[in-house]
Amino acid sequence: MISEEQRLRESCDFILDKTGQRPDAAVILGSGLGSAADFLENAQTFDSRDIINFPSPTQKTHEGKLIFGKHGGKNIAVMKGRYHIYEGFTAAQVVFPLRTLLLAGAKRVIITNAAGGVNPDFSVGDIMLIKDHINLTPINALSGANVEVLGERFPDMSNIYTGEIGQKLICNALGKGIGLKYGVYFYMPGPSYETPAEIRAIRLLGGDAVGMSTVHEAVAASHAGAEVIGLSIITNMASGMSGALLSDDEVRITGAENSEKMKMLIKESIML
Numbered sequence: 001m002i003s004e005e006q007r008l009r010e011s012c013d014f015i016l017d018k019t020g021q022r023p024d025a026a027v028i029l030g031s032g033l034g035s036a037a038d039f040l041e042n043a044q045t046f047d048s049r050d051i052i053n054f055p056s057p058t059q060k061t062h063e064g065k066l067i068f069g070k071h072g073g074k075n076i077a078v079m080k081g082r083y084h085i086y087e088g089f090t091a092a093q094v095v096f097p098l099r100t101l102l103l104a105g106a107k108r109v110i111i112t113n114a115a116g117g118v119n120p121d122f123s124v125g126d127i128m129l130i131k132d133h134i135n136l137t138p139i140n141a142l143s144g145a146n147v148e149v150l151g152e153r154f155p156d157m158s159n160i161y162t163g164e165i166g167q168k169l170i171c172n173a174l175g176k177g178i179g180l181k182y183g184v185y186f187y188m189p190g191p192s193y194e195t196p197a198e199i200r201a202i203r204l205l206g207g208d209a210v211g212m213s214t215v216h217e218a219v220a221a222s223h224a225g226a227e228v229i230g231l232s233i234i235t236n237m238a239s240g241m242s243g244a245l246l247s248d249d250e251v252r253i254t255g256a257e258n259s260e261k262m263k264m265l266i267k268e269s270i271m272l
Helices: 004-019 091-104 163-175 196-204 215-223 248-257 259-271
Strands: 025-028 041-047 065-071 074-080 108-117 127-134 181-187 209-211 227-237
Touching: 004 041, 004 065, 004 091, 025 091, 025 259, 065 259, 074 091, 074 259, 091 215, 108 215, 108 248, 108 259, 127 163, 127 215, 127 259, 163 227, 163 259, 181 227, 209 227, 215 227, 227 248, 227 259, 248 259
Parallel strands: 025 074, 025 108, 108 227, 127 181, 181 209
Antiparallel strands: 041 065, 065 074, 108 209, 127 227
C-alpha cells in the first residue's frame, strides 16, 4: 500500500515538473476571494483534477485551481479553492494540497477565510488577523501515520500564527488605511451555521470569529515548520448577534467586496 509520504512526493514531483519552480510561499483563498490571486506575474493555472492525487472541491465558491506565479521576485503558489471536512473529505485530504506545496519548498503560508463575527466589537467587512485558534472537535490533520519528512510526531503548537510577522502586518496595514482586528478563530466543522447558543458558548470560550476551515491547514503548516499568517474576513455577524438569517450568498458577496483589501494584505504578507 502506498504511503502518504509517497503520494505527496508523487504530487510534488508532478508540480515541479510542470512549473519548474519551488514555491517560496503558499496562499489559500477563502470564499469569495478568487480575484485576490490576480496580482501574480507569469501565472500558470492548473485544475486540481489534473494534479495527481489531488481531491476535487465540491463547494461552488471554491474553484479548485492551483496557480503558480511570481510576486516581488518570489515564487508563489495560490490555492484558489480549498477543501472542507463538511464536503466529506478526511482531514488528511483537506491538507494534502498544502502539504504538497510544503514538501515542494513553501516556507510561509497565508491562509484566508470567510468567518462569522463573534466579538461584538467586530463589524461586517472587518478583517481579523488570527492570533490563535480553538478546535474542540476530535478532528486533527496530523492523525494517522506521521509524515516524517515534514515534521515530528508531536509538534508544539504554542505559536502557530507567527507573532512577529503579524505585528509587522498590522503596522503596514494601518499605514495603508486598513485597521486589522486581532483575535481568536474558533473552528466548527459545518456545514450548518452555528446556533445562537453555540455562539454564546464560543464567546465565553474566547472565540472572536468562527468558521469552517483554516485550522487543519494551519496545524499542517506549523507541523512542517512553516510561518503561518491567518486572515479572516468578517462576512456576517454570527448567529444570534444581529437577528439576521445567515446565508452562503452573504458570505460570498461580502468576501468579493473586500477582495481588494485582502489582496493588499496577502501581498504585504508575502514580502514581510
